[in-house]
Amino acid sequence: MNRKVEIFDTTLRDGMQGLEINYSLEDKLEIASKLDDLGIDYIEGGFPLSNDKEAEFFRKIRSMNLRHARVASFGSTRKAGGSAESDGHIRALLDAETSTVVVVGKTWTEHVTRVIGTNLEENLRMIDDSISFLKKQGRVVIFDLEHFFDGWKGNAEYARKVLSAGMNAGADVMVLCDTNGGTLPHEVSEIYSTLKSEGYQRLGGHFHNDCGTAVANSLAAVNAGAMHIQGTVNGWGERCGNANLCEIMPNLTLKMDYEANCKPNMPHLTGLSRFVAEKANIIPDKRQAFVGVAAFSHKAGQHADVILKAPHLMEHLDGKLVGNSRQVLLSELAGKSTIIEKMRKYGDFGKNDEVVQVLIDELKSRENFGYEYEAAEGSFDLLMRKALGIYTPLVSLKNYHLESYKTATAQSNTVGRMFLDDSGTEVMGAAVGVGPVETLDGALRNALYPHYPDLKKIKLIDYRVRVLNPESASAAKVRVFITSSDGEHDWGTVGVNENIVEASWEALLDSFEYYLNNLNREPGE
Ligand SMILES: CC(=O)SCCNC(=O)CCNC(=O)[C@H](O)C(C)(C)COP(=O)(O)OP(=O)(O)OC[C@H]1O[C@@H](n2cnc3c(N)ncnc32)[C@H](O)[C@@H]1OP(=O)(O)O
Ligand SMILES: CC(=O)C(=O)O
Numbered sequence: 079m080n081r082k083v084e085i086f087d088t089t090l091r092d093g094m095q096g097l098e099i100n101y102s103l104e105d106k107l108e109i110a111s112k113l114d115d116l117g118i119d120y121i122e123g124g125f126p127l128s129n130d131k132e133a134e135f136f137r138k139i140r141s142m143n144l145r146h147a148r149v150a151s152f153g154s155t156r157k158a159g160g161s162a163e164s165d166g167h168i169r170a171l172l173d174a175e176t177s178t179v180v181v182v183g184k185t186w187t188e189h190v191t192r193v194i195g196t197n198l199e200e201n202l203r204m205i206d207d208s209i210s211f212l213k214k215q216g217r218v219v220i221f222d223l224e225h226f227f228d229g230w231k232g233n234a235e236y237a238r239k240v241l242s243a244g245m246n247a248g249a250d251v252m253v254l255c256d257t258n259g260g261t262l263p264h265e266v267s268e269i270y271s272t273l274k275s276e277g278y279q280r281l282g283g284h285f286h287n288d289c290g291t292a293v294a295n296s297l298a299a300v301n302a303g304a305m306h307i308q309g310t311v312n313g314w315g316e317r318c319g320n321a322n323l324c325e326i327m328p329n330l331t332l333k334m335d336y337e338a339n340c341k342p343n344m345p346h347l348t349g350l351s352r353f354v355a356e357k358a359n360i361i362p363d364k365r366q367a368f369v370g371v372a373a374f375s376h377k378a379g380q381h382a383d384v385i386l387k388a389p390h391l392m393e394h395l396d397g398k399l400v401g402n403s404r405q406v407l408l409s410e411l412a413g414k415s416t417i418i419e420k421m422r423k424y425g426d427f428g429k430n431d432e433v434v435q436v437l438i439d440e441l442k443s444r445e446n447f448g449y450e451y452e453a454a455e456g457s458f459d460l461l462m463r464k465a466l467g468i469y470t471p472l473v474s475l476k477n478y479h480l481e482s483y484k485t486a487t488a489q490s491n492t493v494g495r496m497f498l499d500d501s502g503t504e505v506m507g508a509a510v511g512v513g514p515v516e517t518l519d520g521a522l523r524n525a526l527y528p529h530y531p532d533l534k535k536i537k538l539i540d541y542r543v544r545v546l547n548p549e550s551a552s553a554a555k556v557r558v559f560i561t562s563s564d565g566e567h568d569w570g571t572v573g574v575n576e577n578i579v580e581a582s583w584e585a586l587l588d589s590f591e592y593y594l595n596n597l598n599r600e601p602g603e
Contacts, residue, residue: 526590
């Protein structure tokens with residue numbers, strides 16, 4: 079069995095120092111609860127001296143009965159020339175009433191002289207006083223050595239003295255911080271190995287991502303002896319962010335075989351990532367390793383072929399282990415394996431089946447024309463039904479007529495009506511909407527609701543238009559994507575035409591047909 083590593087989450091402290099990241103007090107409490115569920119060892123809840131919301135978090139979290147995680151409050155060493163007992167930072171840490179406190183201290187000599195404006199000896203006393211005092215108050219003390227790596231490069235002897243000051247004062251973990259994110263993995267390996275060989279123990283790591291190497295640095299630190307690693311969910315934090323725990327945790331536990339308390343809960347990792355994104359009001363990064371929707375999505379035909387034969391030959395890890403799922407994407411780069419995968423719901427087909435050839439030809443020719451089926455599987459489902467001879471049209475259009483009008487004082491409106499043939503019976507629908515697409519949708523629903531009341535459940539939740547050949551100016555071809563939902567499932571459909579209304583009509587009708595077909599009710603029943 080490999081060594082055990084402590085996971086320290088700073089989503090709620092350093093994470094909040096990131097661009098556009100703001101969590102309300104309620105968000106912070108809910109995120110803390112999810113981090114606890116995942117088996118995170120430490121949750122750094124904030125900087126209690128900073129503002130009331132931060133201090134209030136520590137009051138509220140006390141009644142939450144976390145099952146596993148220790149909550150930590152964060153602050154600086156005491157001020158130069160003062161005493162720990164009377165220092166505001168130290169007082170705020172005690173008032174937070176957390177069993178664990180994090181004290182950040184300076185390691186880089188220039189920071190000591192130019193930023194906190196004191197001498198090197200006094201900085202060591204500030205570290206010693208602050209940590210010793212907090213230890214005497216019965217706290218677990220985590221010592222963050224700010225700018226450790228730059229400090230080491232500038233004056234390794236002084237960096238060693240800072241480390242020793244923390245260790246001798248009784249700090250439980252000495253966290254080497256790459257505060258400006260400028261350190262590279264080979265330097266991390268070298269420095270931790272040197273420190274280990276000199277007998278320094280209880281080392282941790284805190285890396286920022288300014289060189290895009292925060293995760294690699296964290297793994298290198300653990301590999302070279304660190305027993306505690308810090309990061310944030312989704313890697314969001316100051317400037318380019320912190321080391322991403324959604325990458326560190328699965329790498330450590332599932333690929334490097336380290337032990338960590340979060341290990342059994344890795345199947346909840348994708349859920350945690352998306353939960354925090356929701357709270358941050360940030361669209362999750364689709365391409366994020368392990369937890370992004372693209373992480374186990376296969377587009378190239380040859381890759382889909384491997385997935386069909388033996389998924390482990392294509393994927394570095396089974397996505398289910400981190401709560402993610404596999405997708406095979408439709409596109410002009412697909413091969414027959416992709417089609418076979420999509421046709422599974424209709425039976426087992428092979429590469430020699432004619433219908434598979436028909437569909438791959440159809441897919442490629444339509445993608446060439448301007449359709450895109452990757453996000454429009456509803457429309458592709460109808461193509462499969464047509465190829466299999468099990469498609470019945472919902473209705474056929476006789477005509478639609480739309481008229482937009484605007485007066486000098488009122489906003490524009492569109493009135494419309496349409497005539498449809500529903501199994502030999504003429505049906506008519508009419509509507510007024512702000513624009514032509516809303517009116518088309520309204521008139522279609524007006525015509526169909528009496529016979530297909532289930533359609534009332536469908537809501538259009540997204541509508542996107544892309545101009546395909548902008549050089550043709552207003553005569554350009556457009557592609558319309560519609561995403562629809564019945565509250566339980568979402569599906570996408572596509573239409574392409576020189577006329578945006580016609581492209582929208584195609585995507586709209588596909589959406590309704592897909593829904594009725596997939597409720598297992600044939601149109602007209
Ligand atoms: C590497 C990190 O991420 S450290 C965490 C950084 N996080 C934050 O700064 C977020 C919360 N911060 C705040 O709310 C405010 O900055 C406060 C309340 C902490 C301080 O506010 P102010 O007193 O107005 O000071 P200001 O922010 O302008 O400057 C920072 C002060 O901390 C001092 N300081 C910085 N690091 C240390 C340290 N390790 N030990 C002691 N003092 C320190 C600086 O010398 C400066 O003091 P000065 O005003 O006497 O020159
Ligand atoms: C402590 C910390 O957040 C840093 O050094 O980046």
